[in-house]
Each structure stands twice: as structure tokens, then as C-alpha cells.
Amino acid sequence: MADQWQNAMDHAVAIAQKAGEVVREALRGDRKVMTKSSSIDLVTQTDQKVEQLIIQSVKERFPAHRFIGEESVAAGEPCDLTDQPTWIIDPIDGTTNFVHAFPFVAVSIGFCVDKKVEFGVVYSCLEDKMFVARRGRGAFCNGEPLKVSDQEDIKRSIVVTEFGSNRDPDAVDRIFSSLRKIVCLPVHGVRSAGTAAINLCLVASGSVEAYYEIGIHVWDIAAGSLMVTEAGGVLLDVEGGDVDLMSRRIVAANNRAVAGQIFRQLDAFSPPRDDALPSHE
Numbered sequence: 465m466a467d468q469w470q471n472a473m474d475h476a477v478a479i480a481q482k483a484g485e486v487v488r489e490a491l492r493g494d495r496k497v498m499t500k501s502s503s504i505d506l507v508t509q510t511d512q513k514v515e516q517l518i519i520q521s522v523k524e525r526f527p528a529h530r531f532i533g534e535e536s537v538a539a540g541e542p543c544d545l546t547d548q549p550t551w552i553i554d555p556i557d558g559t560t561n562f563v564h565a566f567p568f569v570a571v572s573i574g575f576c577v578d579k580k581v582e583f584g585v586v587y588s589c590l591e592d593k594m595f596v597a598r599r600g601r602g603a604f605c606n607g608e609p610l611k612v613s614d615q616e617d618i619k620r621s622i623v624v625t626e627f628g629s630n631r632d633p634d635a636v637d638r639i640f641s642s643l644r645k646i647v648c649l650p651v652h653g654v655r656s657a658g659t660a661a662i663n664l665c666l667v668a669s670g671s672v673e674a675y676y677e678i679g680i681h682v683w684d685i686a687a688g689s690l691m692v693t694e695a696g697g698v699l700l701d702v703e704g705g706d707v708d709l710m711s712r713r714i715v716a717a718n719n720r721a722v723a724g725q726i727f728r729q730l731d732a733f734s735p736p737r738d739d740a741l742p743s744h745e
């Protein structure tokens with residue numbers, strides 16, 4: 465059966481590729497760094513330029529579609545997810561990596577209809593890896609199908625997480641207490657790529673068993689979350705319920721056994737929801 469969203473998905477892949485060229489080119493020059501909610505919440509002109517490039521090109525092709533973009537929300541646009549076709553864009557996921565030339569930087573484009581992610585595109589620009597997932601049709605990296613790890617024991621797993629940009633002492637204490645419990649299970653290892661989108665692709669690829677974070681935003685995870693489920697993995701909230709893309713909390717794992725062993729260690733907290741803020745933190 466023909467795929468209703470094939471044209472939109474092809475467009476997302478093409479524009480992610482173009483955005484990746486802009487990111488790679490910008491890495492060759494100076495990067496002017498600005499801050500958003502705090503001194504460690506970074507943004508550059510390239511983040512803004514890439515987001516505009518993506519939005520403009522999608523608008524020309526699909527004028528009725530809506531957008532949630534990280535830098536547009538930072539500029540005061542609403543973060544409303546309706547039932548209408550909506551592109552959820554993180555122009556540079558891993559801005560801190562980009563600023564420091566730490567080599568994991570992604571362009572992340574998720575596409576939702578009826579509040580469900582229909583496709584996700586994550587382009588890991590420096591590795592030149594194009595991850596694409598289509599709901600019900602699988603997840604792929606450079607055309608090769610992705611499959612999660614079949615490990616069921618957390619003690620034989622690698623877990624990925626991030627510190628994010630929240631330095632509120634209570635949140636930092638909870639992040640450390642959760643991490644301590646996970647490290648001491650013990651797990652084989654803990655890693656951070658510095659980009660939520662690539663972390664999710666690592667779960668989908670079977671390179672790690674799980675990723676969790678509190679504090680991410682919908683644009684960090686919209687595309688990558690579908691990568692995980694289409695590769696056979698699961699998504700949960702950090703307290704074990706259903707994942708909610710606006711809640712800023714996620715556990716992504718290869719299977720329920722590992723996901724359950726993760727969320728039971730977590731000292732959960734609830735940052736302000738993406739859809740409850742006039743503009744994001």
C-alpha cells in the first residue's frame with residue numbers, strides 16, 4: 465500500500481542532509497556562542513540558521529503543516545502539539561558538542577499526526593549516518609535495518625544517560641543518586657554521547673541497552689523515540705508508566721526487562737512540561 469507520508473519523509477531526509485552540510489561547514493569556522501536559560505544552555509547562529517532552513521523549506525512544500533522547533537520556542541513560539549501534521553525539529557541536537565567540536569552532533573526531525581510520531585529522521589552529521597524510522601515499517605541507518613540488543617540482564621548492559629543543563633542542586637542530587645544506583649548494580653558501563661537523539665539511535669542500533677534522562681525536550685526525542693520502538697525496543701516514563709513526549713522524562717530500552725530494571729533505580733522528578741511553558745527553559 466502506498467505510504468501517505470512518503471513524500472514528507474523523503475523531504476525530511478533531503479533537508480536533514482542539507483542541514484548536515486551547513487553544520488559541517490560551520491564546524492570549520494568560528495562559532496559564536498550565546499546562552500539561553502543559563503550560562504550552560506548554549507545556542508549558536510548555526511542552530512538558528514539550520515532551524516530556519518528546515519522550516520522554510522518544509523513550509524514551501526507543505527504549507528498546511530505545523531512546527532515545533534527548539535529555537536522557535538526559545539524565541540517565544542508556542543510548543544503546542546495538536547492532531548494536525550506537525551514537524552518537531554531540533555536543528556542541532558548536541559549544541560554543546562558542536563561548540564566544542566566533540567564529534568556527535570545530530571539534526572533531528574520528527575513528524576507527528578494525531579499526536580503520534582509517524583516518522584523520525586536523525587542525521588548524525590559528523591559520522592554521516594542517516595537514521596530513518598517509519599511507524600510500522602522499521603528503522604534503518606544508511607539503509608540497513610536496525611535491531612535492538614537482545615540482552616535481558618541489566619548487569620550485562622551499557623546504559624546511556626546525560627546530566628543535561630539543569631544545575632538546580634536538588635535535581636543534581638537526584639541525578640547523581642539515580643546514577644549511583646545504576647553504576648552499583650553493577651552495569652557493564654555508563655556512557656553519554658551528548659545528544660539525546662544519538663543516544664536513542666544507539667539503543668535502536670543495539671550498541672547500548674538503555675538510555676534515560678530527565679530534562680530533555682520533545683524536540684530532543686520525537687524522532688529518536690520512533691527509532692527505538694521500530695527497532696524492537698520500548699519506551700517508558702521514568703516512573704514506569706507510559707511515555708509522554710511532553711513530560712521531559714524518558715526511559716528507552718531494548719526490552720521491558722531492562723527498562724524495568726532501570727526505572728526502579730531512578731529518583732524521579734518532574735521539570736515543567738514542554739506544553740506548560742510559555743517558552744522553554
Ligand SMILES: O=P([O-])([O-])O[C@@H]1[C@H](O)[C@H](O)[C@@H](O)[C@H](O)[C@H]1O
Pocket residue numbers: 534554556557558559560626627628629657658659660661677679680681684
Ligand atoms: O540543547 P540540545 O543540544 O539541542 O539538546 C540537549 C542534548 O540532547 C543533550 O544530550 C541532553 O542532555 C539535553 O537534555 C538536551 O537539551
Ligand SMILES: [Mg+2]
Pocket residue numbers: 554556557558660683684
Ligand atoms: Mg536537543
Ligand SMILES: [Mg+2]
Pocket residue numbers: 511534554555556557558559
Ligand atoms: Mg538543539
